[in-house]
Amino acid sequence: MATDSLAAVDFGGYTLLENASLRARNTLRVDARAALLAEVRDIHALPALLDWPAIRNMPALALGEGSNVLFTGNFGGLIVTLKTRGIEIIGEDGRTARVRIAAGEHWNDVVRWSLAHNLCGLENLSLIPGTAGAAPVQNIGAYGVELEEFVHLVEAFDLRERRLETFSKNGCEFAYRDSRFKREPDRQLITALELNLPKSREPVIDYAGVREELATMKIEGKPTSPQIAEAVVRLRTRKLPDPALIPNAGSFFKNPILPIEFANELKREHPALPLWAMDQTHAKLSAAWLIEAAGFKGAREGDAGISERHALVLVNHGNATGAQLWALAQRVREGVREYFGVMLEPEPRVIGSA
Numbered sequence: 001m002a003t004d005s006l007a008a009v010d011f012g013g014y015t016l017l018e019n020a021s022l023r024a025r026n027t028l029r030v031d032a033r034a035a036l037l038a039e040v041r042d043i044h045a046l047p048a049l050l051d052w053p054a055i056r057n058m059p060a061l062a063l064g065e066g067s068n069v070l071f072t073g074n075f076g077g078l079i080v081t082l083k084t085r086g087i088e089i090i091g092e093d094g095r096t097a098r099v100r101i102a103a104g105e106h107w108n109d110v111v112r113w114s115l116a117h118n119l120c121g122l123e124n125l126s127l128i129p130g131t132a133g134a135a136p137v138q139n140i141g142a143y144g145v146e147l148e149e150f151v152h153l154v155e156a157f158d159l160r161e162r163r164l165e166t167f168s169k170n171g172c173e174f175a176y177r178d179s180r181f182k183r184e185p186d187r188q189l190i191t192a193l194e195l196n197l198p199k200s201r202e203p204v205i206d207y208a209g210v211r212e213e214l215a216t217m218k219i220e221g222k223p224t225s226p227q228i229a230e231a232v233v234r235l236r237t238r239k240l241p242d243p244a245l246i247p248n249a250g251s252f253f254k255n256p257i258l259p260i261e262f263a264n265e266l267k268r269e270h271p272a273l274p275l276w277a278m279d280q281t282h283a284k285l286s287a288a289w290l291i292e293a294a295g296f297k298g299a300r301e302g303d304a305g306i307s308e309r310h311a312l313v314l315v316n317h318g319n320a321t322g323a324q325l326w327a328l329a330q331r332v333r334e335g336v337r338e339y340f341g342v343m344l345e346p347e348p349r350v351i352g353s354a
């Protein structure tokens with residue numbers, strides 16, 4: 001085929017699709033399109049892909065399973081989705097195993113693989129949707145654990161410099177739902193992670209609901225990692241709407257971290273507001289509580305809605321467009337700001353004219 005003609009074609013290490021539908025590629029099921037989409041099976045093919053004359057000057061965007069994005073319009077550039085696979089132990093001592101994971105792996109498969117290999121730490125991160133490659137982007141976290149605790153390094157293809165780079169844990173600049181990859185989007189395409197996973201560990205079960213769930217499961221004494229995983233799966237299944245049944249992107253806003261004086265003042269005015277002290281100067285507040293108290297839980301504008309189950313989850317009841325979902329999110333944000341003087345920050349990447 002002529003090299004300047006781009007159709008849906010397999011080029012060996014990657015497949016290229018023109019005018020690709022993204023509807024099945026984002027968990028909010030927004031009907032958007034990408035000018036080009038490459039499914040990459042071999043990262044060594046990346047330089048050749050990016051060297052196409054038609055692609056060289058296009059914006060490029062990494063997309064995993066689309067569980068933390070909102071497309072508010074079509075994307076006029078190249079979307080790169082890594083389909084690479086592989087999880088292996090590359091070193092170990094008596095206490096820890098170092099595990100290398102290809103970016104295209106499904107995150108929950110990584111968790112299940114680690115438990116099957118008697119490795120600990122990832123149990124609290126069970127059932128988080130998405131790929132391993134996206135996990136460092138917002139430093140995924142749940143039930144008292146964040147990914148960063150286990151990161152040895154992150155390997156990424158620098159889309160500007162066109163070469164592989166490695167980032168140490170410190171180099172990733174992790175924070176709550178944040179990292180250098182989230183702050184400088186579309187620069188690094190994460191290709192692999194290396195995690196240090198302990199062979200034993202003190203259970204992390206203080207997050208609200210975990211002990212109660214373990215008690216319901218009739219687990220006495222110190223729970224094992226697979227038991228904690230099961231408790232987390234049960235809690236998540238109950239609390240969060242399943243994107244396969246009602247399209248959503250998980251929490252749509254981050255829990256706001258505010259100066260402690262302001263947070264305490266809000267707590268005095270609203271004693272039921274959940275608040276967690278972060279350090280001496282800052283506290284995290286429950287965005288879900290603020291949204292529910294501002295009256296938005298279960299709200300609906302056409303097919304765009306706020307879940308009846310969890311106030312932090314924006315849902316698509318059918319055919320909402322990205323722009324309609326974003327408009328509702330903006331109204332929620334404005335409502336919470338008016339009620340409480342707190343500006344919520346979206347958690348997912350908003351792609352388009354946000």
Ligand code: FAD
Pocket residue numbers: 027061062063064065066067068069082103128129130131132133134135137138139140141142181185186188189190191240241242243248249250251349
């Ligand atoms: P995408 O949505 O495809 O992409 C997310 C961002 O990462 C985008 O900016 C994208 O450009 C970038 N990206 C994707 N792949 C790469 C790559 N290889 N290299 C560089 N950048 C890349 N998150 C939590 O932290 N905790 C939770 O408990 C949690 N629960 C959720 C529950 C539900 C029901 C849903 C739908 C989502 C939840 N999320 C949660 C959010 C989401 O699952 C995570 O952010 C996940 O890591 C996103 O993975 P993904 O492959 O779908 O990424």
Ligand code: EPU
Pocket residue numbers: 141142143144207208239249250251252253254255274286287288289290292297309310311312347
């Ligand atoms: N709450 C309400 N109304 C609701 C839901 C919750 O008032 O409709 C209050 C409750 O008081 C509850 C508190 O909010 O105790 C916290 O709720 P939950 O335990 O569900 O946690 P969250 O703060 O809403 C965060 C993460 C989730 C993660 C859970 C468990 C953020 C933005 N969200 O949610 O992550 O799974 O904790 O650790 O930090 C995601 O990032 O997409 C995500 C789902």
